[in-house]
Every structure is written in structure tokens, then in C-alpha cells.
Amino acid sequence: MRIxxxxxxxxxxxxxxRSLLSGRYVxxxxxxxxxxxxxxxxxxRANLPAAHPRLTFIRGDICDRQLLADVVxxxxxxxxFAAESHVDRSIDDPxxxxxxxxxxxxxLLAACARGRVGRVVHVSTDEVYGSISEGSWNESCVLEPNxxxxxxxxxxxHVVRSYWRTYDVDVSITRCANNxxxxxxxxxxxxxxxTNLLSGQDITLHGDGGAVREWLHVDDHCRAIALVLAKGRAGEVYNIGGDVELTNRALTERILRLAGAGWERVRHVPDRKVQDQRYSLDYRKISEELxxxxxxxxxxxxxxxxxxxxENRAWWAPTATEPRGAALTSSVRGVPASRALSVQAH
Structure with a gap:
């Protein structure tokens, strides 16, 4: 199987x-x-194995239609997964x-339809639902992004769903809590x-810290995606929740305790204009079905x-912010070198 x-x-x-390559998913x-x-x-690039017999790495843009036609x-x-994902950056430049x-x-979905890809999972977010003051969103709730x-x-x-209805692409959508x-x-x-606390800097808390977020460990999230990939139904949405809701203030308290620091290290700043007050997912569907x-x-x-x-300061320190592990320009599995910005195959 090729994924x-x-x-x-x-x-x-x-x-x-990494989990796929280590054989963790049934x-x-x-x-x-x-x-x-x-x-x-x-x-x-350093987030992935430097060399693995089952890994092919292509440096490229999902907006490059010809590259997708060559690769998919x-x-x-x-x-x-590919997406721009930071709210503050989206406000500065949408x-x-x-x-x-x-x-x-x-x-990407057009390339999947043309290439007759058998299965697609599109990874989304709970933020598409907007903000909820009480209760939890299920998959039928209206989308009200802010x-x-x-x-x-x-x-x-919506684009992804349209490829299921119009072109019969076997695609499911997942919406996760904060990872x-x-x-x-x-x-x-x-x-x-x-990292601010570890490097001696203060941390900033928006408003009074009363905004509530639901938290999900990335390993749980990826395990859920693998289940949807294996057994999810075409055209369906699956919420992936984490069962832990915390105000940003409560989250700050926990991190301060781990760092052995006090509230004197916290500076309050005004809330962003589009600060959603609360996120909460009902994930009974993926629990009961999968x-x-x-x-x-x-x-x-x-x-x-x-x-x-x-323990991994070199990974996040300012001197190590540029992508590492530059790839070799070449042709892999029919991908012309002129289209693949850089490619590694091991």
C-alpha cells in the first residue's frame, strides 16, 4: 500500500x-x-527520519497542480494535513x-479524483464551528467560523465534501480539538x-485567561485519523475530542508549576478581536463507530x-529556526526533477 x-x-x-513508518497502525x-x-x-525536514526504506520526501506545494498530477x-x-494554521497570522494576512x-x-482533491485514489482523509479543526457557550458540537452542527x-x-x-458528492471521491473529514x-x-x-519560561522570558495571557479550550494529545489525534482512514465512511465527518477542557488561565497555572515559576512571569495583554470563548467537541460518533x-x-x-x-533546545532555539535536512534534487517514481522542488528517496 502507498499512502x-x-x-x-x-x-x-x-x-x-513517523507512526506509519514505525508500523503502529493496524x-x-x-x-x-x-x-x-x-x-x-x-x-x-528533521521532523521525519533522515533515511527510511519506505519513505519518499518531496518538497513541494499542494497548489502546484502539475506536481500533484505527477505525484498523486x-x-x-x-x-x-497541509494547511496554514495560526489564527494571529491569518488576521494579519488572510x-x-x-x-x-x-x-x-x-x-489536491482534483488530483485524487483524476488519479482514482481509493481513500482520502481531510484533517480539519473544531474552530470551523465557531464558539459554543455550553454543551458540545456534534458533526451536524452548523459551521460558524470567526x-x-x-x-x-x-x-x-465544503470543497472536500463536494468532491465526494460530485466526483465520488471516497473522502472523510476529521475535526479535532486543540493539539x-x-x-x-x-x-x-x-x-x-x-519555551519562554525555559529561556527566561515572561509569557503573555490574552485578557483574563477565561477562554476555554479542549486539549488532545497529538498521538491520540493521529491514532484516531488512522482509524478513520481504515474504517471511516465516505462523506462523513468525525469529531476527535480530548475530554479535557481548561481555561487558558488554568493551562497557564499548570505550565508555571512545571517550570517552578510564579505569576510574576505572566503579562496580560488585550484579547484578540476574534477570540472564541469556548470550544468543545462531542466525539461519540467516532467512539461508537470506530x-x-x-x-x-x-x-x-x-x-x-x-x-x-x-531536553531539545536545539530544535526550538532561535539559531535553529531554519528548516534542516536539505533534500537532493532528482527524479523519483516518475516525478520530473523540474517539478519536484526537492526529493529524497531511501
Whole structure:
């Protein structure tokens, strides 16, 4: 089996690709993995094995239609992680979010339809639902995104669904809670707080810290995606929740305790204009249909993450922010060198 994973040099995609290569998911133990990643600021070739007999790495953009036409055919499945994903950046400049998240998803699904890919999973986010004051969203709830990032992901969800209805692409959509874990870019709240404290800097808390987020360890998230890939129904959406809701203030308290620091290290800043007050997912559907339950306790996972960043300063230090592991320009499996910006095959 050959699986194409887009955006797999980023945080969540790389965890999924590493897990595939290590044979952790039932039914995919021996699959060949092709990675397409643009290697933006938020991704790093070093997040993947430097050499693996079942890994092919292609540096490229999912908006490059010719590259997709060269790469996609021959794959049995595609798992689509590639996306711009930071809310604050989307507020500053929405255009790249709509270009990558909407048009990139269109180009990818079009290539899957033409290449007759047997199975596609599109990875989305709970932020497409907006904000919920009480209760939890199920998969039938209306989408009410509040930021350009969330709007671009909601639009991409609709694009993906249209390829199921119009072109019979066997695609499922997953929507996850806030992820955390090793290898997460330091622009995100948990690694930002941890690395600031480890490097002697203060941390900033939006407003009074009352916004509520649901947390899901990246390993639980990727395990759920593998279940959807294996057994999910075409045209269906699956929420992936983590069972842990915390205010941002409560999250800050836990990180301060791990760092042995006090509230004097916290600076309050105004809330962003589009600060959603609360996210919460009802994930009974994936639990009942596919048997998913989160396994990593938040306290254990957060402690693991804190220690990972403490022990891997070279990964996040300012002197190590450029993507590492430059690839060789060549032709792999029919991909012309002129189209593949850079390729590694092992």
C-alpha cells in the first residue's frame, strides 16, 4: 500500500508519518509513505527520519497542480494535513490561508479524483464551528467560523465534501480539538509558554485567561485519523475530542508549576478581536463507530511535553529556526526533477 501524506513535515503530519513508518497502525504496518511538504517556517525536514526504506520526501506545494498530477497517481490513500494554521497570522494576512487551505485542497482533491485514489482523509479543526457557550458540537452542527483561518478551513471542508458528492471521491473529514505534543511550532500556546519560561522570558495571557479550550494529545489525534482512514465512511465527518477542557488561565497555572515559576512571569495583554470563548467537541460518533477513546492523560502529556522542550533546545532555539535536512534534487517514481522542488528517496 502507498499512502501520500501532505504537510507531513509539520507538527501533526510528521507524528502521523513517523507512526506509519514505525508500523503502529493496524492495516498499515508495511505501507510506503510519500510526503509532500512546502517546508514553510512551521515545518522541518528533521521532523521525519533522515533515511527510511519506505519513505519518499518531496518538497513541494499542494497548489502546484502539475506536481500533484505527477505525484498523486499510484497512491492508494491520501491523508491531507497541509494547511496554514495560526489564527494571529491569518488576521494579519488572510490571503495565504485561503490560497493554501481552500485552493490547495481543491487542487489536491482534483488530483485524487483524476488519479482514482481509493481513500482520502481531510484533517480539519473544531474552530470551523465557531464558539459554543455550553454543551458540545456534534458533526451536524452548523459551521460558524470567526477568524480567517477558521473560515478557510470551513471552506476547505465544503470543497472536500463536494468532491465526494460530485466526483465520488471516497473522502472523510476529521475535526479535532486543540493539539499538543513534541515537535509543535513555538507559535502555538503550549510550546510558546514552555519555551519562554525555559529561556527566561515572561509569557503573555490574552485578557483574563477565561477562554476555554479542549486539549488532545497529538498521538491520540493521529491514532484516531488512522482509524478513520481504515474504517471511516465516505462523506462523513468525525469529531476527535480530548475530554479535557481548561481555561487558558488554568493551562497557564499548570505550565508555571512545571517550570517552578510564579505569576510574576505572566503579562496580560488585550484579547484578540476574534477570540472564541469556548470550544468543545462531542466525539461519540467516532467512539461508537470506530472505537476511539483518548488514552493520554493531560497531566502526563503536558509533563512529557515540558520535558521534551527542555531536553531539545536545539530544535526550538532561535539559531535553529531554519528548516534542516536539505533534500537532493532528482527524479523519483516518475516525478520530473523540474517539478519536484526537492526529493529524497531511501
Amino acid at each position: 501520500l501524506v501532505t504537510g507531513a513535515a509539520g507538527f501533526i503530519g510528521s507524528h502521523f508519518a 492495516g498499515f504496518e508495511h505501507c510506503d509513505v510519500t510526503v509532500i511538504d512546502k517546508l514553510t517556517y512551521a515545518s522541518d 497517481p499510484g497512491h492508494d490513500a491520501v491523508v491531507h 490571503a495565504p490561508f485561503f490560497e493554501t487551505n481552500v485552493m490547495g485542497s481543491h487542487h 477568524s480567517p483561518y477558521a473560515a478557510s478551513k470551513a471552506a476547505s471542508d 499538543y505534543g513534541p515537535y509543535q511550532n513555538v507559535e502555538k500556546v503550549i510550546p510558546r509558554f514552555v 472505537g476511539f477513546e483518548p488514552q493520554i492523560r493531560f497531566e502526563d502529556g503536558l509533563s512529557e511535553v515540558f520535558h521534551w522542550y527542555r
